[in-house]
Amino acid sequence: MDQIFTTALRFGDNAMVLGQRLTHWISRSPTIELDIAFGNLSLDLIGQANLFYELAGKLEGNGRSADDLAFLRDASEYYNVQLVEQPNGNFADTMMRQLLYVTYADLVFETMKTSPQKDLAAIAEKAQKEMIYHVRQAGEWVVRLGDGTDESHEKCQAALDNMWPWSHELFAYDDVDEAMVEQGVLPSAEHLKTQWLESLGEVFKRAGLIIRDDNWMPGGGRKGLHSEHLSYILEEMQVLPRTHPGAQW
Amino acid sequence: MTDLKKEWPLFEVFIRSKHGVSHVHAGSVHAADSTMAMENARDVYTRRSEGSSIWVIPSSEITASAPSAKAALFEPSDDKVYRHPTFYEVPDDLEVL
Numbered sequence: 001m002d003q004i005f006t007t008a009l010r011f012g013d014n015a016m017v018l019g020q021r022l023t024h025w026i027s028r029s030p031t032i033e034l035d036i037a038f039g040n041l042s043l044d045l046i047g048q049a050n051l052f053y054e055l056a057g058k059l060e061g062n063g064r065s066a067d068d069l070a071f072l073r074d075a076s077e078y079y080n081v082q083l084v085e086q087p088n089g090n091f092a093d094t095m096m097r098q099l100l101y102v103t104y105a106d107l108v109f110e111t112m113k114t115s116p117q118k119d120l121a122a123i124a125e126k127a128q129k130e131m132i133y134h135v136r137q138a139g140e141w142v143v144r145l146g147d148g149t150d151e152s153h154e155k156c157q158a159a160l161d162n163m164w165p166w167s168h169e170l171f172a173y174d175d176v177d178e179a180m181v182e183q184g185v186l187p188s189a190e191h192l193k194t195q196w197l198e199s200l201g202e203v204f205k206r207a208g209l210i211i212r213d214d215n216w217m218p219g220g221g222r223k224g225l226h227s228e229h230l231s232y233i234l235e236e237m238q239v240l241p242r243t244h245p246g247a248q249w
Numbered sequence: 250m251t252d253l254k255k256e257w258p259l260f261e262v263f264i265r266s267k268h269g270v271s272h273v274h275a276g277s278v279h280a281a282d283s284t285m286a287m288e289n290a291r292d293v294y295t296r297r298s299e300g301s302s303i304w305v306i307p308s309s310e311i312t313a314s315a316p317s318a319k320a321a322l323f324e325p326s327d328d329k330v331y332r333h334p335t336f337y338e339v340p341d342d343l344e345v346l
Contacts, residue, residue, distance in 0.1 A: 031257070031279055033278050033279060033280065033289035033292065033293055034289075036292050036293050036296070037288070037289065037292040037293075040292050040296055133291075136288070137288055140284060140285060140288060141285075144281060144282075144285070
């Protein structure tokens with residue numbers, strides 16, 4: 001029970017933080033079409049977070065709602081991977097972070113949706129449909145940025161170099177994850193990484209990008225250890241419900 | 250932003266809302282190529298489940314009738330009411346004609 005609670009919270013937090021990050025592009029995107037696209041991507045992710053939080057609250061049994069979990073926890077109680085809290089940077093940075101995460105999420109949900117844990121399976125079933133589109137959207141952009149002008153290529157390769165170290169945490173499984181693998185909720189880290197690299201490899205080949213791994217492997221987000229970025233994200237996101245507890249639209 | 254818009258061509262977007270009806274012009278999007286135009290069209294015009302199929306076509310590929318040709322093209326049919334299928338009753342439960 002606790003393990004499923006933790007798993008639901010982790011995936012809820014990943015989606016919540018990434019969704020919140022993406023909202024910052026709204027009104028700042030290169031074109032109005034992308035402005036709307038970022039709104040859609042954010043809403044997909046925040047919707048997923050809502051479902052995971054509702055389940056976590058139900059499993060916990062202390063009456064915490066999805067809103068309570070989103071707005072009344074501090075950074076040290078958030079269990080998202082540090083990848084999703086990385087700053088938006090330029091458009092290539094954002095799209096690269098997006099590609100690394102959503103490719104992972106798509107593969108995880110593929111396993112989760114067939115798991116005997118029915119509540120998680122139902123969320124994964126819905127979320128994966130959204131992830132398939134996110135993977136395609138991010139992939140097409142990374143190809144065009146990487147295979148674009150010299151400047152565009154340089155920025156896109158730099159984005160890959162910047163974001164890559166943060167991806168290692170996706171596969172740093174702990175006891176909870178291993179238990180989830182046994183229960184058929186998560187794919188094994190090894191299997192997941194192989195498929196993830198295969199999927200990314202096709203995109204990077206078309207984009208003309210190379211993975212330059214320097215073996216720096218930061219992590220700890222899923223245990224509640226975060227970069228300072230998360231505090232700023234949460235401060236902005238939580239200021240209203242914390243200042244006016246119980247406020248309703 | 251202005252520069253990007255100058256570089257990106259315009260695409261016209263056609264959406265079919267359900268099976269059995271035609272694609273209808275929904276609007277236009279700017280995009281680098283037709284694949285991205287499709288993605289943009291999906292994001293801009295189908296976010297409230299409007300569609301089951303999307304067509305995008307470069308606006309430059311469309312040949313339009315000239316406004317000055319309006320009279321010659323359309324007025325001759327104004328006085329030919331017998332071309333309208335109004336002389337029989339349409340069944341009530343027919344949704345799409």
